[in-house]
Amino acid sequence: DIQMTQSPASLSASLGETVTIECRASEDIYNGLAWYQQKPGKSPQLLIYNANSLHTGVPSRFSGSGSGTQYSLKINSLQSEDVASYFCQQYYNYYTFGAGTKLELK
Amino acid sequence: EVQLVESGGGLVQPGRSMKLSCAASGFTFSDYYMAWVRQAPKKGLEWVASISYEGSSTYYGDSVKGRFTISRDNAKSTLYLQMNSLRSEDTATYYCARRYPAPFAYWGQGTLVTVSS
Numbered sequence: 001d002i003q004m005t006q007s008p009a010s011l012s013a014s015l016g017e018t019v020t021i022e023c024r025a026s027e028d029i030y031n032g033l034a035w036y037q038q039k040p041g042k043s044p045q046l047l048i049y050n051a052n053s054l055h056t057g058v059p060s061r062f063s064g065s066g067s068g069t070q071y072s073l074k075i076n077s078l079q080s081e082d083v084a085s086y087f088c089q090q091y092y093n094y095y096t097f098g099a100g101t102k103l104e105l106k
Numbered sequence: 107e108v109q110l111v112e113s114g115g116g117l118v119q120p121g122r123s124m125k126l127s128c129a130a131s132g133f134t135f136s137d138y139y140m141a142w143v144r145q146a147p148k149k150g151l152e153w154v155a156s157i158s159y160e161g162s163s164t165y166y167g168d169s170v171k172g173r174f175t176i177s178r179d180n181a182k183s184t185l186y187l188q189m190n191s192l193r194s195e196d197t198a199t200y201y202c203a204r205r206y207p208a209p210f211a212y213w214g215q216g217t218l219v220t221v222s223s
Contacts (some may be wrong), residue, residue: 001168031213034208036151043216044151049208087151092207094165095153 001025002090006098012106021101023088028068032092035064035073038100039084047086048073055063080105108212110202115217118192118215126215128185128202130171135183138159139205141206142176142187143213155187171205192221196220 003026013019023033031051036044046055050065051071061076075082083105088098114126124144142154155176156165167179175188185202199218203210 034210036210043213044210045213046208046211049211053175053207055207055211091208094167095156095209097151098151099150 002093002096004088004090004096004098006088006101008011009099010104012104013078014106016079017079019078019082019103021073021086021088021103023066023071023098024094025069025071025080025090029090029092031067032090033064033066033071034089034091035062036087036089037082037084038087041071044087053060064068075103078105109205110204110212110214112200112202112214112217114198115219117184117220117222118222119223120193122192123188123190124192124219125137126187126200128187128201129182130185130202130204133204134181135208136177139209140176140178140185141205141210142185142200143204145195145216146195148199152198155162156205157185170175184214189219192219194221197221219222 005024007022034049035048038044047058047062052064063074086101090096109131111129118124141156145151157176162180173191177186197220199216201216202214204212
């Protein structure tokens, strides 16, 4: 099974700041990676797929990058509505999620 | 607009069964793989099962294999999850999800299943 290690577990940032969340796979997942945002009490929403493709309707301040076993999600110019938990997920070999990153405002 | 509405959750005793449903609208249901994903309270996400367009192929996570069965009725645009031999560790919010452009591109609001005596 492919394991996904996500960091940090929690993050505190100021409005307007740039935030980066990392995800490391236990083996090469060939860009089979998605990022999700989950606000409290809501279902997850797809942000990024294929490591760097922005899903329909997602603001351009979100971006994804990486290859091989290392991937990252970047949020430029942090907005208040970005307060949420973020999860990475590999889909190269079945499906495994990272443990999540809880993003709060400083 | 893609809409997925889960139902059928609630309180169930350990060892008993429960069947979840997911009513889909806003897209041609039979054109997409579908899946169930769950989230235990205050925990992360876990893939449960997936099913192909016509239901001929099904896939399961290790923790539910042999106990859960995913199925679909394309005429009713509805996805199902039959859960047998339920355990306390199956307590979670269960989400149905549609594939494309990612495996879980669109999610329902979820239905809570609590396994407890």
